[in-house]
Amino acid sequence: MGNVLLLAEHRQGALRDITFEMMAIAPKVAEDMGGEVTALLIGSGMDDMAKKLSEYGVKVQVIDDPVFENFNAEKYQKVLSALIDEKKPAVLMTGQTAQGVDFMPALAVEKKLPLVAEAVGLEYVDGTLKATRQMYSGKVSASVAFKPAETYLVTIREGAVEAPEPAAAGSVEKIDSPFKEDITYRKFVEYIEAEVGDVDITQSEILIAVGRGLKEDKNMPLIEELAQGIKADVAGSRAATDAGWIPHDRQVGTSGKTVKPKLYLAMGISGAFQHVAGMKGAKTVVAINKDPEAPIFAVADYAIVDDMFKVVPALQEKLKELKG
Amino acid sequence: MKTIVCIKYVPDTSEAEVKVNPDGKTVDNSRFSYDINDADNYAVEESVLIKEDKGGEVDVVSIGPKKSDVMIRMALAKGCDRAKRIEDERIADHDPLMVAKVLAGAIKSEEFDLIMTGCMANDDGHMSTGVALAEEVGVNHASMVKKVEVLDGKVKAHRELEGGLMEVVELELPAVLTIQTGINEPRYAPIRGIRQAQKKELSVAGLDDLSIDPAEVGAEASQVVLENLYIPEVESAAEFIEGEPEEKAEKLASILVKGGLV
Numbered sequence A: 001m002g003n004v005l006l007l008a009e010h011r012q013g014a015l016r017d018i019t020f021e022m023m024a025i026a027p028k029v030a031e032d033m034g035g036e037v038t039a040l041l042i043g044s045g046m047d048d049m050a051k052k053l054s055e056y057g058v059k060v061q062v063i064d065d066p067v068f069e070n071f072n073a074e075k076y077q078k079v080l081s082a083l084i085d086e087k088k089p090a091v092l093m094t095g096q097t098a099q100g101v102d103f104m105p106a107l108a109v110e111k112k113l114p115l116v117a118e119a120v121g122l123e124y125v126d127g128t129l130k131a132t133r134q135m136y137s138g139k140v141s142a143s144v145a146f147k148p149a150e151t152y153l154v155t156i157r158e159g160a161v162e163a164p165e166p167a168a169a170g171s172v173e174k175i176d177s178p179f180k181e182d183i184t185y186r187k188f189v190e191y192i193e194a195e196v197g198d199v200d201i202t203q204s205e206i207l208i209a210v211g212r213g214l215k216e217d218k219n220m221p222l223i224e225e226l227a228q229g230i231k232a233d234v235a236g237s238r239a240a241t242d243a244g245w246i247p248h249d250r251q252v253g254t255s256g257k258t259v260k261p262k263l264y265l266a267m268g269i270s271g272a273f274q275h276v277a278g279m280k281g282a283k284t285v286v287a288i289n290k291d292p293e294a295p296i297f298a299v300a301d302y303a304i305v306d307d308m309f310k311v312v313p314a315l316q317e318k319l320k321e322l323k324g
Numbered sequence B: 001m002k003t004i005v006c007i008k009y010v011p012d013t014s015e016a017e018v019k020v021n022p023d024g025k026t027v028d029n030s031r032f033s034y035d036i037n038d039a040d041n042y043a044v045e046e047s048v049l050i051k052e053d054k055g056g057e058v059d060v061v062s063i064g065p066k067k068s069d070v071m072i073r074m075a076l077a078k079g080c081d082r083a084k085r086i087e088d089e090r091i092a093d094h095d096p097l098m099v100a101k102v103l104a105g106a107i108k109s110e111e112f113d114l115i116m117t118g119c120m121a122n123d124d125g126h127m128s129t130g131v132a133l134a135e136e137v138g139v140n141h142a143s144m145v146k147k148v149e150v151l152d153g154k155v156k157a158h159r160e161l162e163g164g165l166m167e168v169v170e171l172e173l174p175a176v177l178t179i180q181t182g183i184n185e186p187r188y189a190p191i192r193g194i195r196q197a198q199k200k201e202l203s204v205a206g207l208d209d210l211s212i213d214p215a216e217v218g219a220e221a222s223q224v225v226l227e228n229l230y231i232p233e234v235e236s237a238a239e240f241i242e243g244e245p246e247e248k249a250e251k252l253a254s255i256l257v258k259g260g261l262v
Helices: A017-024 A026-032 A047-054 A073-087 A104-111 A217-229 A238-242 A273-279 A295-299 A308-323 B038-054 B066-077 B096-107 B129-137 B191-197 B245-258
Strands: A002-007 A034-043 A059-064 A091-095 A115-125 A128-135 A140-146 A152-156 A171-174 A186-192 A206-210 A233-236 A263-267 A284-289 A302-305 B002-007 B009-011 B034-036 B057-063 B082-086 B114-118 B140-150 B154-160 B166-172 B175-179 B202-205 B224-230
Touching: A002 A017, A002 A026, A002 A073, A017 A026, A017 A091, A017 A152, A026 A034, A026 A091, A026 A115, A034 A047, A034 A073, A047 A059, A047 A171, A073 A104, A073 B140, A104 A115, A104 A152, A104 B096, A104 B129, A115 A140, A115 B096, A206 A217, A217 A233, A217 A308, A233 A238, A273 A295, A284 A295, A284 A308, A302 B245, A308 B245, B002 B038, B002 B066, B002 B129, B009 B066, B034 B038, B034 B066, B038 B057, B038 B114, B038 B140, B038 B175, B057 B066, B057 B096, B066 B082, B066 B191, B066 B202, B082 B096, B096 B129, B114 B129, B129 B140, B129 B175, B140 B166, B154 B175
Parallel strands: A002 A034, A002 A091, A034 A059, A059 A171, A091 A152, A115 A152, A206 A233, A206 A263, A263 A284, A284 A302, B002 B057, B002 B114, B057 B082, B082 B202, B114 B175, B140 B175
Antiparallel strands: A115 A128, A128 A140, A140 B224, A186 B166, B009 B034, B140 B154, B154 B166
């Protein structure tokens, strides 16, 4: 039987979006493989989450034990290793998230099973499971085929597909934890919440975001002047915060903030999916980048392919004229 | 402290058009400049910072061609002590699990406290090699690490989750840490270091030298097949504003003002 075991992801009491997004992929694959989807919840005190998951018409199995109160890659690996032996799922699927990347490769090595990381698509064609993934920051797509194996391991990119609406009533069942003794060699210590800065970019009406294309810190005043003129706040991509041009609490993207301004001006940002995931809710997007292939243009409403250092000073000038 | 830092030589495609070769399985890398993978650069810096703080040494391990010696010498110039470059065309380098097996084979005889590597490669972006390597060598790991605190026999690693949230975990050493960009400020190699780097050991080995069975790390051993590469069609609904830079700026300003966007 070609069952899909889908490991649900949750954090601090709530299911994460990726869990629902996988519901757009798993049922079709399971159907084509002649099996069904089982969603697995590992944690402590998850009745509400289990119910919500079951509304997608799947069988939900719950391992509920205080020992799983916080995510621990080593414990997850032990549980999943035992479940692979016991249930022999055709596919084990989870998200390519800070959680998924922390144990799936190790599990693949331990069980000598194939892994495709960060798939954006998955289909079963003529007896072969095939994944689509991206390389070179989205500039190249790759079709990857699994060789026949007992269980295929795959992680799905966050935000790659839209989560479907709940479908039908499923079921919830508690199962025993195959993991009995606690471990001491890796311990969860604490969560540290994001620092709060002087500007909350999630509330900004107009954002100017800069990326690697800014080149140097000394180019910041150009952006700040433009921002001042149109009452915008300044944010940045990962490259801009890593370089220290922009404070960390103003990073837009999966590891930073999700923003939804009415106007988003992306300057010298290539538009890696991690960044796009954080700004695609913006109402109007203007992108300026000298690379015509930059993925940011796929989400832009207005696009300028040019050197930002030639466009921005002129833009500031013209805005001043028009706005008086 | 003995740290092994694993680094990768990658093409810079950030502002370049990428083309797929006629074989449909490889990318035409001939026009790109190459350098150390972003996250690996931070891993090198972190390993040198730990050495400066706690003493000890840092070994560099890299799989790559002769021309990547330039990158390796740069890591040595920044304070790493010696390096091993692995070159063998039989390695199925499209599969991070095979790459991890080769790295494990290259460091199996070494004593170490920490292995560090970047959490993600700019080119193929699996985010898998470091965590797979930890399992291969049988030690603890933490991925996407943005702060490292070395304690007595342990390490506290701050893992970057989502939305700015950090997860702090404590690991017994030895351990593998996959390093996230932004953890530190990578230094420039000092002139003196660049001179010294020329005298540091840089050995080159193939699979046979490392007693790694090619049948275990080659295309046959890999359980995934890279079927084909293609350039995705970018569906852009954007209005592309044309003209000289000044004209573009003027048109955009007018759109923004007339549309009530600013």
